[in-house]
Amino acid sequence: MRAINIKPNRGWHVLLACIPFLLVLVAYAIGSSLRLAENPNDKLLPGFGAIAEAVKQYAFTEDARTGLYLMWSDTVASLARLLSALAISAVIALFFGIFIGMLPLARSTFGPFFAVASMVPPLALLPILFIVMGLGEASKIALIVIGTALKLIRDIALRVQEIPREQIIKAQTLGASTWQIATRVITPQVLPRMLDALRLEIGPAWLFLIAAEAIAADSGLGYRIFLVRRYLSMDVIIPYVIWITILAFVMDMALRWVQGRAFPWFAGARAS
Amino acid sequence: MKGIVFDKVWKEYGDHVVLEQINLEIAPRAFVALVGPSGCGKTTFLRMLLGEDTPTRGAILVDGRPLKPEPDSDRGVVFQRYSVFPHLTVVQNVMVGREFEKSRLLGRLFGQSRKAAHDEAMQLLSAVGLEGHENKYPASLSGGMQQRLALAQALNRRPKILLLDEPFGALDPGIRSDIHVLIRRIWNENDLTVVMVTHDLSEAFRLGTRVIAFERQRNRPEEQERYGATLTGDLPTPAPPLGATITRDFDVWPPKIASPLPNAEPAPQPTNGKNDSALH
Structure with a gap:
């Protein structure tokens, strides 16, 4: 039988999906044990025991100095920044994206501006943000907003323009005003598509968050891994990185779940 | 004047003449079927009637008033796809x-x-x-x-006018004939002038009270850009037409007459008085 016709059943699917993860784990275990055999104090590839110890220390033991469970307080600090920034970004992008995508006048006015502005590397703006807004939460949130909103705006504007012309004409023949077309025809159809765009922006959002936290912060997941880097604490960095990855993955799943629940029509409309 | 009037309408995109010299009167409650090869301008014609596009020259009047230059609730439309x-x-x-x-x-x-x-x-x-x-x-x-x-x-x-842009073109034959019955009934029971673009000649004759054909009149490829579609047939054409135009225009026989509406004066019989008996 040809390879293209062999389809794994459900059990095989799960099993096959586990293989790459297991391979990475095994490769790490081998590398770690080889290095530790040579030098029991090696810090680069700590054993699973050392990592578990560090997790216990950071996640389940009160910090002696602050009385906090550091991993959780870092998570709360980072997620507060990330989620508020993504929410602000989504609202801005929805407004401007629909405005630009829908109205030729707005497209002429703002289209080229956003096309140019979205080419500015957001990280290069970070010093400006720190100078103007200070080192507090505002500058970190602003960085994420700038880094994600401009791309979201362009994406949403394109999605709006993809809505078939026939629907816009049809709405007009039903007597809809521009405002009514925006609120009842375009926005509800763009919302689920915006969730797709937002899912793609989760990665960049984490990138900007960690960059901002690495440079100036007193809490947060990015702050912590850059802090312990000074002591080559791979036993802390590795679980933090895995934790960040899990958080990002869960956010992605959550957005997909919301899309399916809140917009039951969307799967069928996309398929046809 | 009642009904829809096209008064010397031309449509050009730059050098490209799509439609030329369209003179047409459509009586209230007529069911007009537009036929013709693809690219002959029947969709452009419909777009102008819809208000999505405006004529380059000439005027379109509905009940004596110029057509609004944008789609509105006085004209309903059904497209082939994406209508809902x-x-x-x-x-x-x-x-x-x-x-x-x-x-x-x-x-x-x-x-x-x-x-x-x-x-x-x-x-x-x-x-x-x-x-x-x-x-x-x-x-x-x-x-x-x-x-x-x-x-x-x-x-x-x-709406007083219903525009249909190849609405049944993507349907299976059996389903299509069912929906033909429905559209006939809708036309019959409402105060409605229907203009339908179709590829399907039998559909045009089965449903229409009047069939209008659009065609380009000349086919020299190097000059094709200058030809639009126009109405031809028994219309007097003052100058040789350049673009596509109406080439045939006749009432379908036997005549179909929309049934009179309750509490309304009897509907005028849709006719344009140009029966082309050779085609019956």
Whole structure:
């Protein structure tokens, strides 16, 4: 039988999906044990025991100095920044994206501006943000907003323009005003598509968050891994990185779940 | 003057003449079928009637008044595809026209007025045979059902003119003949002038009271850009036409006459007085 016709059943699917993860784990275990055999104090590839110890220390033991469970307080600090920034970004992008995508006048006015502005590397703006807004939460949130909103705006504007012309004409023949077309025809159809765009922006959002936290912060997941880097604490960095990855993955799943629940029509409309 | 009048209408895109010298009167309650090869300008003709496009020269009058230069609720439309809103259920798709009309700010009705709009939509849905499907989304309807829905939606604002852009072109033959019965009934029971673009000649003759053919008159490829479509046939053409135009225009025989509407003066018999008997 040809390879293209062999389809794994459900059990095989799960099993096959586990293989790459297991391979990475095994490769790490081998590398770690080889290095530790040579030098029991090696810090680069700590054993699973050392990592578990560090997790216990950071996640389940009160910090002696602050009385906090550091991993959780870092998570709360980072997620507060990330989620508020993504929410602000989504609202801005929805407004401007629909405005630009829908109205030729707005497209002429703002289209080229956003096309140019979205080419500015957001990280290069970070010093400006720190100078103007200070080192507090505002500058970190602003960085994420700038880094994600401009791309979201362009994406949403394109999605709006993809809505078939026939629907816009049809709405007009039903007597809809521009405002009514925006609120009842375009926005509800763009919302689920915006969730797709937002899912793609989760990665960049984490990138900007960690960059901002690495440079100036007193809490947060990015702050912590850059802090312990000074002591080559791979036993802390590795679980933090895995934790960040899990958080990002869960956010992605959550957005997909919301899309399916809140917009039951969307799967069928996309398929046809 | 009653009905739709095209008065020396030309449509050009730059050098490219799409339609030229269209002179046409369409009587109220006529069912006009536009036929012709692809690229002959029948869709452009419909777009102008819809207000989506404006003539380069000439004027289009409806009941003696110039046509608004944008689509509006006096003209309903059904396209071949994408005619209904995928994010609204079947009944919401029909109601939405009333909501646009009655609720300028929110575009939504509540309470009593919502119930009235809902009941009205349900009546239309049962008239087009979609009873029992009112809470489905359009994506789960078949092509024929989607077009029935599009008809119900278009009729909800009670337009005087219904424009159909190859509405049944994508349907299977059996489903198509069912929906032909429906559109005949709709035309018969409402104060409606129908203009339908179609590829299908038998459909044009079965449904239309009048068939109009668009064609380019000359075919020298190097000059094709300068030819639009025009109305030809027995129309006096003052100058040799450059673009596509109407080449045939005749009433279908035997004549179909829309039944008189209750509480309305008898509908004028749609005719343009140019029977081309050779084609019957």
